[in-house]
Amino acid sequence: MSDAIRVRFAPSPTGYLHVGGLRTALYNYLYARKVGGRFILRIEDTDQERYVEGAVENLINTLDIVGLKPDEGPATGGDFAPYYQSQRTELYRNYAAELVEKGAAYYCFCSSEELDAMREEQQQEGYVTGYDGRCRNIAPAEAKKRAADGEPYVIRLKTPDEGEVFFYDIVREKVTFNWDMVDDQVLIKSDGFPTYHLANVVDDHLMEISHVIRGEEWLSSVPKHLFLYEQFGWKPPKMAHLPLLLNPDKSKLSKRQGDVAVEDYLAKGFLPSAMINFVVLLGWHAAGDREIFSLAELEKEFSLKRVNKAGAVFDIEKLRWMNGQYLKNEPLAEIIKFARPFFLERFGDIEEDRLSRLIDYARPRAATLIEMTEECLPFMQKLEYSAEDRALLEEETSKAMFSFWLEELSLQKPLTAESVNALLKATSEKFDLKGKMLYSPLRLALFGTEHGPDLLQIIELSGLQTSLKRLQIWTD
């Protein structure tokens, strides 16, 4: 075993990439990049009941979009393939058998019903729930025979009954458990597949994982894992358990209280760069006050030592702000790349030069790409008015002014800030209008509201012909 740094992101393919998963993947990736290690993607698909068609492809695709490319994994390949646990079941069964031989694991023939009844009883009596070890004492030879005869069985780990275990977590430092709290975990299920605990330990060892960086929900499983390493005579990896991502009510981040799939956020028009930047701050902070970081910058800046212990609420408002920052500060070409599909989807084909200008107009005004398209609506579709607006548009002075503009506007070639201003000034003098009575009718007619960008921009983005038509309507 080498002393190279190797970390892994080991999701179970449930259909989409959870933002908590993204954060875990990101921290793994960043740590690997920071120390010159390797980032491995491994698929933990040992639960046949949870199989979701296309989930893995989707997962890999999403990781790719946000820029977290595995050095090894199902799509990339690598020296430790296969990276699907469902393709390694033979391996786990052999290791489980080894444990049985050593007396560190045993066959258990309890049915689900029996176990349910046991737990219910324990709960009623006020005892700690957990497997009571009733199959522990079946003689190995007899157990083997029963299994061979076709009786359904699982293999359980024979954990110590008493004493303490402790270990040093990179994030939490010393963590101690008492063995009497750890029950005999199932290692091999009755369908022959391994549980997470066995597969995880076997693979981390075989794949030479040096650091396990995962969510805090795994912390209480560590004793079992450590015991497995010990029984196999393997050196356990270093551990770092990350704080959980929380709903606004502080419960573990869940679907019920908003979107949890990274894909959902991308579909709404959050940029990969903003997602990464926002998510990295949920549980980690750079030494200074800086909060805006590109992935490349994070690769230099990141440190596991600066990871927080407490859970972090996923605050969509700050994500929106963060996305807005990227929308207005990234190079326009970059934003166009991401915004184009959203605009085409909403408005159909748009001439490239106009598309570029629409996007540049919308980006300081929106928090997401979808909102950017909404900002452009007034340039793209028929305007609607309230009764109050109509009254102003139908004023005699407004009508006269529109007629004047109808004639003058097409004469201004090219249309520039200067020419529009000159026209505005001429209009003001000719009709003796200023302030609200000058600007409001024009804005209303050309843009649909009294507030908005300057008139030149409105005309350019709507198109001269559209603008002329919009004035025409009110002169009849």
Next chain:
RNA sequence: GUCCCGUUCGUCUAGUGGCCCAGGACUCAGGAUUUUCAUUCCUGCAACAGGGGUUCAAUUCCCCUACGGGAUGCCA
């Protein structure tokens, strides 16, 4: 219930014994700039869960309590 982990502004966080009557960011409020809107800039509101210790000195160290979360599965 039991075990484990956690607890600084509403939220994300800085802070490792004196620099902190606690700093930054989001949100919110007010102001400046802009014909208006958006952007930008400035200002403001707002927190060390509570109680005991240790110390000349605690946000920082220890203990207790409270609260929150996780685990307690033939799910990961």
